[in-house]
Structures are given as C-alpha cells and as structure tokens.
Amino acid sequence: KAGVTQTPRYLIKTRGQQVTLSCSPISGHRSVSWYQQTPGQGLQFLFEYFSETQRNKGNFPGRFSGRQFSNSRSEMNVSTLELGDSALYLCASSRDTSHEQFFGPGTRLTVL
Amino acid sequence: AQTVTQSQPEMSVQEAETVTLSCTYDTSESDYYLFWYKQPPSRQMILVIRQEAYKQQNATENRFSVNFQKAAKSFSLKISDSQLGDAAMYFCAYSTRDDKIIFGKGTRLHILP
Numbered sequence: 001k002a003g004v005t006q007t008p009r010y011l012i013k014t015r016g017q018q019v020t021l022s023c024s025p026i027s028g029h030r031s032v033s034w035y036q037q038t039p040g041q042g043l044q045f046l047f048e049y050f051s052e053t054q055r056n057k058g059n060f061p062g063r064f065s066g067r068q069f070s071n072s073r074s075e076m077n078v079s080t081l082e083l084g085d086s087a088l089y090l091c092a093s094s095r096d097t098s099h100e101q102f103f104g105p106g107t108r109l110t111v112l
Numbered sequence: 113a114q115t116v117t118q119s120q121p122e123m124s125v126q127e128a129e130t131v132t133l134s135c136t137y138d139t140s141e142s143d144y145y146l147f148w149y150k151q152p153p154s155r156q157m158i159l160v161i162r163q164e165a166y167k168q169q170n171a172t173e174n175r176f177s178v179n180f181q182k183a184a185k186s187f188s189l190k191i192s193d194s195q196l197g198d199a200a201m202y203f204c205a206y207s208t209r210d211d212k213i214i215f216g217k218g219t220r221l222h223i224l225p
Contacts, residue, residue, distance in 0.1 A: 033212070033213070035215075042215065042216075043203065045213065045215075056211060056212040058212065100147075100162060101213060103156065103158070105156050106156075
C-alpha cells in the first residue's frame with residue numbers, strides 16, 4: 001500500500017505570494033491533518049479534514065486554509081506569505097476514528 | 113486545555129544500552145490515546161508505539177515499551193538495546209477520539225557508538 005505523498009517537496013516563495021500544497025493520503029484513509037513544524041514552535045496543528053469537512057482547526061490566522069476532495073486528497077493554501085511561514089509542512093492521514101496517523105515526507109517551504 | 117510536556121530536550125545513550133524518555137500530559141478526559149512518534153534526520157515521522165488510556169497493560173513493540181501511569185499522567189518510552197538507527201527526535205503525543213493530536217516539543221536522542 002502506498003504511503004502518504006506530498007507535493008511539492010520543496011518550495012521557495014517571496015513575501016506576499018500565495019502557495020498551495022498537496023497531500024494524497026493512504027488509500028482508504030478519510031482523515032487528513034496538516035501540521036506546521038518549525039525549530040522554535042515545534043509541531044503545531046493546522047487543521048483536520050474528514051470526508052471533505054473541516055473537523056478540527058488549530059490557532060492559525062485565516063491566511064491558512066485547506067480543503068479536501070471526494071477522493072480524500074487534500075490541499076492547503078497559504079495566502080500573503082510572511083517570512084515566519086517558512087517551515088516544514090507535514091500532512092498525515094488516518095482512518096476514521098483510530099487516530100493512528102501516518103505522515104508524509106513533508107513540504108519544505110522557504111519564504112524570502 | 114490539554115498539554116503534553118517532554119522535559120528532556122536532548123538525551124544520549126551508549127549503543128546497546130537502555131534509555132527512557134519522559135512525557136507528562138494534562139487532561140480532564142478519561143478516554144484518550146497516547147503516542148510516541150520518531151522523526152529521524154530524513155524528517156519522515158514514524159509511529160513508534162500507541163497506548164489506549166482504558167488499557168492498563170503497557171504497550172510493547174519489539175525493543176520499545178512504555179510505562180503508562182494514568183493517575184500520574186505519565187507516559188515514558190523505554191528503548192532497550194539502543195541501536196544507531198534509533199537516533200532521532202522523539203515526540204510524545206496525546207489525542208481524544210475525533211480530536212486533534214497534540215504533540216510535545218520533542219526529545220532529541222543521540223546514540224553513542
């Protein structure tokens with residue numbers, strides 16, 4: 001069974017731009033969660049989607065948004081990029097209630 | 113609010129020795145899940161072990177075992193016969209059913225040859 005995939009793996013943007021990251025979960029997994037990982041703040045939860053609905057949300061500004069498609073693939077969008085948005089963005093998928101999350105390799109976003 | 117605390121930012125252990133990583137959490141829930149995740153230098157997060165709060169028996173996965181003390185809200189990870197491949201950042205995490213997972217700040221484990 002293929003693991004969680006994330007594209008792109010690396011991204012360089014400039015301040016003010018917007019970016020879209022993609023995550024394909026493990027086949028059969030309906031829950032997709034997104035995390036931001038930085039050296040200073042550690043792993044911070046962004047949001048979780050389950051069956052195309054946002055089920056949980058972390059404490060991030062509205063510039064961070066996401067969605068989930070009918071095939072469970074998920075996208076995350078960050079608008080008006082700031083230098084502080086530079087981070088590793090991790091996506092994780094799981095079945096409905098087991099909460100055993102499987103992580104993708106991450107997207108390294110650098111904002112210049 | 114639920115919190116997860118890992119008080120050891122870094123630890124070192126000699127190869128083949130045993131090491132214990134500490135984790136405490138705060139919650140008012142009675143039904144929840146606890147996890148240890150490993151993140152090696154490749155950055156790929158891997159689930160090491162999982163514990164359901166209603167189970168009194170400590171979870172074990174090969175060389176990895178936990179000491180789950182529900183009353184003390186403690187969830188430590190013991191790695192036996194440490195190997196060079198165990199070098200990584202280890203994250204303790206907490207979750208309730210259908211809720212987000214909360215991660216600790218992590219403990220970086222070094223394995224000394």
